[in-house]
Amino acid sequence: FRVNGSDNDLGPVRPIPMKLKHPAWLLAAPWAPDRKVYWNFSIDQVRQRKLSVLRELAQNYDLDGLEIDFARSPITLPLGQQWKNRQHLTTFMRSVRLMTMEVARQRGRPMLLAARVPENIAGCRIDGIDIETWARDQLLDIIVLGCRSFEGDVADFRQVTSGTPIKILGGSDEHHTS
Numbered sequence: 570f571r572v573n574g575s576d577n578d579l580g581p582v583r584p585i586p587m588k589l590k591h592p593a594w595l596l597a598a599p600w601a602p603d604r605k606v607y608w609n610f611s612i613d614q615v616r617q618r619k620l621s622v623l624r625e626l627a628q629n630y631d632l633d634g635l636e637i638d639f640a641r642s643p644i645t646l647p648l649g650q651q652w653k654n655r656q657h658l659t660t661f662m663r664s665v666r667l668m669t670m671e672v673a674r675q676r677g678r679p680m681l682l683a684a685r686v687p688e689n690i691a692g693c694r695i696d697g698i699d700i701e702t703w704a705r706d707q708l709l710d711i712i713v714l715g716c717r718s719f720e721g722d723v724a725d726f727r728q729v730t731s732g733t734p735i736k737i738l739g740g741s742d743e744h745h746t747s
Contacts, residue, residue, distance in 0.1 A: 570626070570635060572619060573607050574642040587618065598644055607644040611654045616661045623665055627672045627680060634681030635669065637662075640716045643687065643696045651697030659699050662708045681710040683738070688715030689722040690729065704729045713738045 588595060594612050595605035608615045623635060639645065639658075646654045666682055673680040686700060687693050692715075693700040703709055712735060714721030726737050 570623060571638045571641055573610075573639075573645050596644055596647060599648060607642065609647065610645040610661055611647060611657045616657065616664065619661065620664050620668065624668050624672075627669060631676075632680065634679075634683060634710070635665070636683040636685060636711075636713060637665065638685040638716075639696065639698055640685045640687055640713075646697040652694055653697075655694075655697045655699040658697055659702055659708070662703055663706070666708045682708070683711035683713055684709050685713040685716060688720055690725045700726075701729055704733055704735055707733055707735065709735060711736045711738055 588606070591614070592605060594609055594615050596607045596609045597603065597605045598607065608619070610616055610619075623637075626632065627635065645651075645658060662684065669680040669682050684698075684703070686698050687696055690700060700712070704712070712726055712730065714723070714726065714737065721739050723737060723739070730737060
């Protein structure tokens with residue numbers, strides 16, 4: 570589940586009605602400061618909307634798990650304030666984890682939760698992803714390292730996940746090469 574993206578990531582598409590209705594919930598990228606197209610996860614309504622989409626997927630389809638992609642479109646918090654606002658992404662992940670645990674309980678089998686994050690801890694911090702807290706609190710089952718890179722810092726992520734059952738998965742994207 571690509572958690573964020575612009576309306577034209579995959580070419581021209583119909584505008585997203587929720588974005589038209591709530592432009593104050595959006596952020597611009599540094600390369601296009603006049604185009605607000607990314608959801609701002611420091612806003613509770615944005616987190617709740619994304620959670621409702623994930624809940625619908627989890628409850629209506631017999632999935633083994635969900636992967637939330639924070640790496641492909643990493644703008645989720647106000648630029649320059651990502652680390653300061655990291656608790657919002659942690660709150661979101663905690664909500665998603667609780668939801669997947671509830672769905673797992675209802676269906677009588679696990680629902681795994683993965684997050685695709687930047688390929689190193691520094692990149693996570695730049696994007697406002699408190700991966701240390703996510704690992705410590707076991708808010709996920711799998712950490713998928715980066716996209717468009719074969720340079721994942723496995724050693725640092727192993728240190729962060731030490732003593733937890735969290736698995737680390739290398740990521741690559743041959744279609745979108747660096």
